[in-house]
Amino acid sequence: MKKAILLPIAAAAFALSACSDKAQNETSEAADSIAADANATMGEAVDDVEAASDRAFDAAxxxxxxxxxxxxxxxxxxGRAIDRGTRETGEHLEHAxxxxxx
Structure with missing residues (x-):
């Protein structure tokens, strides 16, 4: 959601960047903010995937x-049933x- 909002703002900032030094600084700050948000989001996604993988491997x-x-x-x-059967068969043969x- 943030990306959907920040991208148009960044595009507008880039368009205004030719106007003044102040606009160029604001554009740079917006780009830095977008990069920071993207990095944070990617880091959270990596953590989520690692946690899900760990849970799946533990369950397996x-x-x-x-x-x-x-x-x-x-x-x-x-094995116990075979032992019992063998013993019982031996006893039956002995009785016979x-x-x-x-």
Whole structure:
């Protein structure tokens, strides 16, 4: 919004700059003001983009960490189930063997 207002003012100041030293000084001051506003706006934009990037990377990292933990837990659960199944199967085979001997 500032830029939309300052640009016509700066253009008018440039047009008047041929009139006098005072007008030339005012033109220079207006140009400096516009440059300062543009630099400040650009700095704020860079800060906003950096903050948004940091938040996005943090969220992605947290998601990856949660997914890794879930995969690890599922693998542990599967390993325990296999151990139980193997142990139970071994017990059934042992009972069957005992039944055959009697």
């Amino acid at each position: 990292e947290n998601g990856i960490d949660r997914a890794g933990a879930a995969i690890g837990n599922a693998a542990d659960d599967a 063997g005992n039944d055959l001997q009697h």
